[in-house]
Amino acid sequence: MEFVTLAEAGEPSGIRKIDASSERITYNPKMSQGSTFLSCPICGAHAAEDVWQDDVWQLVRCADCSVVYLANPPNEEELAALYSFESGFHTELLDQSAAIEDADRTAQQHLAELAKIVTGGSLLDIGCSTGRFVAAAKQAGFEAQGVELNPDTAEIARGSGLNVTTGTLADVQAEQRSFDAITMWDIVEHVPDPIDVLSRARELLSDEGWLWLTTPNIDGLFPQTSLRVANTVGKWPHPEPPYHLTQFSAQTITDALQRSGFDQVVIKHQCIPLSYSFGSAMKMLTDPRRLAYAAAFAPLAFLGPHVHRGDTLMVAAKPGPAEVGAIDLRKQEPVADLTESATTPHLEMPGSPSRSLQQ
Numbered sequence: 001m002e003f004v005t006l007a008e009a010g011e012p013s014g015i016r017k018i019d020a021s022s023e024r025i026t027y028n029p030k031m032s033q034g035s036t037f038l039s040c041p042i043c044g045a046h047a048a049e050d051v052w053q054d055d056v057w058q059l060v061r062c063a064d065c066s067v068v069y070l071a072n073p074p075n076e077e078e079l080a081a082l083y084s085f086e087s088g089f090h091t092e093l094l095d096q097s098a099a100i101e102d103a104d105r106t107a108q109q110h111l112a113e114l115a116k117i118v119t120g121g122s123l124l125d126i127g128c129s130t131g132r133f134v135a136a137a138k139q140a141g142f143e144a145q146g147v148e149l150n151p152d153t154a155e156i157a158r159g160s161g162l163n164v165t166t167g168t169l170a171d172v173q174a175e176q177r178s179f180d181a182i183t184m185w186d187i188v189e190h191v192p193d194p195i196d197v198l199s200r201a202r203e204l205l206s207d208e209g210w211l212w213l214t215t216p217n218i219d220g221l222f223p224q225t226s227l228r229v230a231n232t233v234g235k236w237p238h239p240e241p242p243y244h245l246t247q248f249s250a251q252t253i254t255d256a257l258q259r260s261g262f263d264q265v266v267i268k269h270q271c272i273p274l275s276y277s278f279g280s281a282m283k284m285l286t287d288p289r290r291l292a293y294a295a296a297f298a299p300l301a302f303l304g305p306h307v308h309r310g311d312t313l314m315v316a317a318k319p320g321p322a323e324v325g326a327i328d329l330r331k332q333e334p335v336a337d338l339t340e341s342a343t344t345p346h347l348e349m350p351g352s353p354s355r356s357l358q359q
């Protein structure tokens, strides 16, 4: 394994040694490859291996903890601009009934996951957007509130009578250990410092409380097989830069949660809706290349959860020691899966086979 210094980091592949002094850089669409690299957002290591480059965005895998991350992410200001109505982010939730119905359906599916463990109490939804999940949780009996970075969607949520804070988790005014449930639906991959957010979530969570999150799985069957042909077809749809800054797997999200004060982690492999990964049926019928791609990979995406390699993960985590028996997400079948392409639920506790709940 050869390490190169930052000055030599123009090499297109291999292990890079990232300059220990490198800090977050300003996004410049015309930046040259390999100019500056960020250290690992999970373990802080300075060595990483190239995974994929999408336009200017450089995806690397930490040589130490294996998490995949964007080495040259947008800065804070640019991220705020990305998640605004001006950029078109979530504007479909303003007036498109299909998008709103979809958000409500997903909210109910998420609530069904929570109901396997808790059915009431105080709840905080991080990255709540227009508040469809907060509203659903409130209706289900939770004392629910949300926090949202995008001021436009946060305002819509408040307009619906919901308790929603604009900003980040640091802006939430709440006592430590005061929430029974905290949720982060497809959020942790978007935040610049996942350990900071997960640690703050742990501080706000009661010792008996639970954190739920969903996040794409970089080691899923579809992402990994499609990566092998990505250079040939010139496309790898999974990573979605610059929105997704960290690409977790079952192992790395467990690692991140444990570093943030969570002892008990339960994971269910799922399948991202095929229409999201491959486009609508109409799009496929009008684009033969898209149709061929879907024909090749959709079966793998569907198969993933059955072999513990789904392309998205439903994760439940709790501070403190394990309480086997209280956290089996397979209970109360049939499971209301998150995806339309519902799959057999699966649980695993990566890195902790002795604590497997599958017996």
Ligand SMILES: [Zn+2]
Pocket (backbone or CB within 6 Å): 040, 041, 042, 043, 044, 045, 062, 063, 064, 065, 066, 067
């Ligand atoms: Zn790392």
